[in-house]
Amino acid sequence: MTTPLQVTARLRTPVTESDHVRGAVDAPVTVVEYGDFQCQYCGAAYPNLHDLLRQREGTVRLVFRHFPIANVHPYAESAAEAAEAAGARGRFWEMHDWLYEHQDQLDPVHLSLGVEQLGLPPEEIGAEVERQAYADRVRRDFVGGIRSGVNGTPTLFVNDVRHDGGYALPDLLAAVDAAADT
Amino acid sequence: MTDPNGLIRPGRPAPDFSLPATPDGQHTGPGEYRGRPVVLAFYPADWSPVCGDQMALYQAAMPEFDRYRAAVLGISVDSIWSHRAFAENQGIAFPLLADFEPKGEVARAYGAYTPRGEAARALVVLDPDGAVAWSHLSPPDVNPGADGILDALERLGTDRQVVAG
Numbered sequence: 001m002t003t004p005l006q007v008t009a010r011l012r013t014p015v016t017e018s019d020h021v022r023g024a025v026d027a028p029v030t031v032v033e034y035g036d037f038q039c040q041y042c043g044a045a046y047p048n049l050h051d052l053l054r055q056r057e058g059t060v061r062l063v064f065r066h067f068p069i070a071n072v073h074p075y076a077e078s079a080a081e082a083a084e085a086a087g088a089r090g091r092f093w094e095m096h097d098w099l100y101e102h103q104d105q106l107d108p109v110h111l112s113l114g115v116e117q118l119g120l121p122p123e124e125i126g127a128e129v130e131r132q133a134y135a136d137r138v139r140r141d142f143v144g145g146i147r148s149g150v151n152g153t154p155t156l157f158v159n160d161v162r163h164d165g166g167y168a169l170p171d172l173l174a175a176v177d178a179a180a181d182t
Numbered sequence: 183m184t185d186p187n188g189l190i191r192p193g194r195p196a197p198d199f200s201l202p203a204t205p206d207g208q209h210t211g212p213g214e215y216r217g218r219p220v221v222l223a224f225y226p227a228d229w230s231p232v233c234g235d236q237m238a239l240y241q242a243a244m245p246e247f248d249r250y251r252a253a254v255l256g257i258s259v260d261s262i263w264s265h266r267a268f269a270e271n272q273g274i275a276f277p278l279l280a281d282f283e284p285k286g287e288v289a290r291a292y293g294a295y296t297p298r299g300e301a302a303r304a305l306v307v308l309d310p311d312g313a314v315a316w317s318h319l320s321p322p323d324v325n326p327g328a329d330g331i332l333d334a335l336e337r338l339g340t341d342r343q344v345v346a347g
Binding site for chain 2: 068069070071072139142143146147148149150151152
C-alpha cells in the first residue's frame with residue numbers, strides 16, 4: 001500500500017467527559033489543543049487562546065490534552081502531572097494557567113511554590129507527582145495525539161480537523177469563525 | 183510518488199546495509215533486527231528545526247513503537263559526530279546512522295536521496311522478514327508525525343495474526 005503524501009488531519013480520539021474543557025459546554029466549535037507546558041510555542045499560543053475564548057464566548061470551547069516531549073523538556077511530564085493532580089481537586093485550569101504563565105519556573109521547588117500559591121496542598125501534590133500518580137492519564141492523551149497525527153506542540157484541532165495555520169489571534173479567530181459557519 | 187524512480191515501494195525486499203551508529207565505530211542496519219519490524223526514518227539533516235521535532239517526537243513515542251517490538255533507525259548524511267551532539271541535545275536514544283561515506287549511498291538505494299545532497303524526509307517500514315511494508319515521502323519541511331508508522335505496524339501485526347490463525 002503506497003500512501004502518497006497522506007496527511008492525517010482528523011482527530012481520532014473524540015472529546016469525552018474525562019477531558020478538561022473550558023468554555024460553554026454547548027459551544028458549536030471545539031478547539032482541542034495538544035500541548036506541552038515547557039514548550040515555548042505553546043506558551044506563546046496560550047494568551048491568544050485565552051483571548052479567543054473571551055472574544056468568541058459561547059461559540060468556542062477549549063479542550064487541553066497533554067503532549068509532553070520529555071526528552072527535550074525535562075519538566076514537561078511533572079508539570080503535566082501537577083496539572084492532573086490539580087484537576088483531581090477540580091482546579092485543572094488554574095494550574096494550567098499558572099504553568100503557562102511561569103514557564104521558566106517548572107523545576108520542583110518553584111512548581112511547589114506555584115501549587116501553594118493556588119491554595120492547593122504542595123506536599124500532597126508533590127508526592128503524587130513524585131510517584132507519577134497521573135502518568136497513565138498523561139500517556140493516554142499523548143498516545144491519542146500521536147495516533148491523530150500530532151507531530152509537535154502545540155497542535156490544535158478545530159472541530160476535529162487539524163489546524164495547520166498559525167497561532168496568532170487573527171489566525172485562531174478566522175479558523176473558529178470558519179468552523180462556526182459550516 | 184511522482185518520481186518513477188522515487189521512494190522504494192511496498193512488497194520490495196529492502197536493501198540491507200550497515201552504517202556507523204556510534205563514534206567508536208559500531209555499525210548497525212536492518213539485518214540486525216530480523217524477526218522484528220524496522221522503521222527507517224530518513225531525514226535531511228541534524229539540527230534543522232523540523233528534523234529536531236521529528237526525531238525528538240519518535241523518541242517520545244518510543245513506548246508505542248516498543249509495543250510492536252519495532253526497531254527505529256534515523257538516517258541522514260550527517261557525520262557520526264554531528265549525530266552524537268544532536269542526539270544528546272534532543273535526548274535521542276535510538277540509533278542515528280551516518281550515511282556519510284560514500285555519501286547518501288543507502289538513501290540512494292531506497293530512492294530517498296535528493297539533488298540537494300541530503301536524504302529526503304522519507305519513512306520506510308520493513309516487516310520482520312525485511313520486505314518493505316509501507317513507505318511514505320513527506321515534503322522536506324513537513325514533519326510526518328508517527329501516525330502513519332503506527333498504522334503500518336498495526337497492519338503488520340494484524341496481517342501476521344491472520345496468517346498465523
